[in-house]
Amino acid sequence: xxxxxGTDRVKRGMAEMQKGGVIMDxxxxxxxxxxxxxxxxxxMALERVPSDIRAAGGxxxxxxxxxxxxxxxxxxxxxxxxxxxxHIVEARILEALGVDYxxxxxxxxxxxxxxxxxxxxxxxxxxxxxRDLGEATRRIAEGASMLRxxxxxxxxxxxxxxxxxxxxxxxxxxxxxxxxxxxMTEAKxxxxxxxxxxxxKRSGRLPVVNFAAGGIxxxxxxxxxxxxxxxxxxxxxxxxxxENPAKFAKAIVEATTHYQDYALIAKLSKNLGPAMKGIxxxxxxxxxxxxxxxx
Amino acid sequence: xxxxxxxxxxxxVREHVKALEAPDVNIIIIKKVEQLKEIEGLxxxxxxxxxxxxxxxxxxxYEPLKDFAKQKKPIFGTCAGAILMANEIVGQMxxxxxxxxxxxxxxxxxxxxESFEALLKMDSIGDDVQGVFxxxxxxxxxxxxxxxxxxxxxDIVAAQSGPFLACSxxxxxxxxxxxxxxxxxxxxxxxIHA
Numbered sequence: 143x144x145x146x147x148g149t150d151r152v153k154r155g156m157a158e159m160q161k162g163g164v165i166m167d168x169x170x171x172x173x174x175x176x177x178x179x180x181x182x183x184x185x186m187a188l189e190r191v192p193s194d195i196r197a198a199g200g201x202x203x204x205x206x207x208x209x210x211x212x213x214x215x216x217x218x219x220x221x222x223x224x225x226x227x228x229h230i231v232e233a234r235i236l237e238a239l240g241v242d243y244x245x246x247x248x249x250x251x252x253x254x255x256x257x258x259x260x261x262x263x264x265x266x267x268x269x270x271x272x273r274d275l276g277e278a279t280r281r282i283a284e285g286a287s288m289l290r291x292x293x294x295x296x297x298x299x300x301x302x303x304x305x306x307x308x309x310x311x312x313x314x315x316x317x318x319x320x321x322x323x324x325x326m327t328e329a330k331x332x333x334x335x336x337x338x339x340x341x342x343k344r345s346g347r348l349p350v351v352n353f354a355a356g357g358i359x360x361x362x363x364x365x366x367x368x369x370x371x372x373x374x375x376x377x378x379x380x381x382x383x384x385e386n387p388a389k390f391a392k393a394i395v396e397a398t399t400h401y402q403d404y405a406l407i408a409k410l411s412k413n414l415g416p417a418m419k420g421i422x423x424x425x426x427x428x429x430x431x432x433x434x435x436x437x
Numbered sequence: 438x439x440x441x442x443x444x445x446x447x448x449x450v451r452e453h454v455k456a457l458e459a460p461d462v463n464i465i466i467i468k469k470v471e472q473l474k475e476i477e478g479l480x481x482x483x484x485x486x487x488x489x490x491x492x493x494x495x496x497x498x499y500e501p502l503k504d505f506a507k508q509k510k511p512i513f514g515t516c517a518g519a520i521l522m523a524n525e526i527v528g529q530m531x532x533x534x535x536x537x538x539x540x541x542x543x544x545x546x547x548x549x550x551e552s553f554e555a556l557l558k559m560d561s562i563g564d565d566v567q568g569v570f571x572x573x574x575x576x577x578x579x580x581x582x583x584x585x586x587x588x589x590x591x592d593i594v595a596a597q598s599g600p601f602l603a604c605s606x607x608x609x610x611x612x613x614x615x616x617x618x619x620x621x622x623x624x625x626x627x628x629i630h631a
Contacts, residue, residue: 145554145570149553152553152569155569155607156549158449159448159483159485159571161447180491183488242548242572266550
């Protein structure tokens with residue numbers, strides 16, 4: 143019987159299967175195995191975690207394919223990888239490598255300051271960051287099959303991810319409560335494609351899974367983001383910048399599953415050692431904030 | 438009312454809850470072992486089987502789930518759920534819950550870019566069932582008491598063994614709820630026999 147690859151249902155469905163889970167940034171096969179062992183639902187293959195990218199400065203690009211391949215060979219859970227915003231060829235390389243999901247990511251230096259990728263062109267699904275419903279729906283219309291908050295990557299500071307998730311949820315609720323004849327004006331105000339807003343209004347929710355990302359540093363942070371309505375969490379620098387990554391990773395997974403079991407989260411927050419140091423957002427100049435990348 | 442649970446450690450739980458909805462069905466989202474006592478049938482959703490297994494161990498679900506199966510209470514597993522049910526997994530030393538006499542192979546069609554949709558002709562369920570295969574396993578072989586319900590290009594993708602139903606695709610991601618209705622019927626009938 144005939145089969146169809148790369149359909150919306152297959153691409154979005156892949157993200158649906160990740161719900162309630164933790165996706166961890168890893169830079170080598172050894173870290174990938176620790177993540178899988180701790181119960182991660184997927185890993186994000188990178189050359190450097192966001193806090194190191196921030197520290198190193200310069201241009202951040204797609205990871206060397208040998209790193210991605212080593213990670214793919216090390217684990218059986220899905221492997222995601224990051225391409226620069228608008229970098230058609232990096233995305234095609236990752237697709238050719240057979241990664242399971244591509245993150246068109248503001249953590250890397252954008253390759254195009256005007257256009258995001260036309261993600262409908264690819265068989266592999268994409269996840270993109272968003273700060274509000276306008277960005278979220280533009281990415282969906284370009285073909286993103288999964289969203290995440292941008293937060294402020296590599297800071298270990300949850301405040302931006304909270305801001306972005308709260309705003310998106312509030313904007314979804316507003317759209318759902320509007321009458322259809324008010325939607326076009328809302329589309330204009332948000333810079334949102336009308337058809338995507340209509341779909342949100344009719345179904346009562348975003349048409350794709352929306353994870354939290356950017357600044358999650360503790361099990362309590364992960365549980366907070368779940369409580370605010372995230373479908374799951376990405377943890378970047380938090381895990382492998384902590385003192386005991388294996389223990390830390392397990393604690394984050396458990397806190398995400400049981401985000402309303404406070405006695406449990408208390409228990410697993412004990413003696414984790416210091417979390418990453420973190421950066422106060424106001425100390426980062428606006429031009430150095432990764433969330434300002436993309437549009 | 439019939440109480441049916443959906444194991445909610447990780448994965449596509451909401452979709453199963455929606456697909457199971459029926460006037461006489463009460464759906465319970467299972468996060469704690471004690472809740473297993475309240476239900477007559479259980480769904481293992483799609484997700485990541487390795488993640489689910491770790492959480493099954495962590496929260497002491499392993500033995501209670503084996504007991505649930507021993508009591509012949511109906512279980513329906515999709516994709517990762519089917520992997521949890523198999524008594525052998527290709528390339529792995531140990532199976533997970535081992536409730537169904539079948540051998541499964543994980544990610545048998547390849548990586549995500551090879552994920553696909555195809556129409557299936559299913560015994561007991563009907564024709565033109567939309568199969569959504571996402572990094573899907575296949576059922577390599579089944580034991581003699583296991584009935585094959587569907588194949589895709591020769592590969593077994595759905596099977597039933599008494600109260601246990603497994604498929605390698607995701608009926609919960611479509612609007613076609615015939616498999617879920619079939620499972621609800623299995624749970625109803627198990628109650629009559631009990």
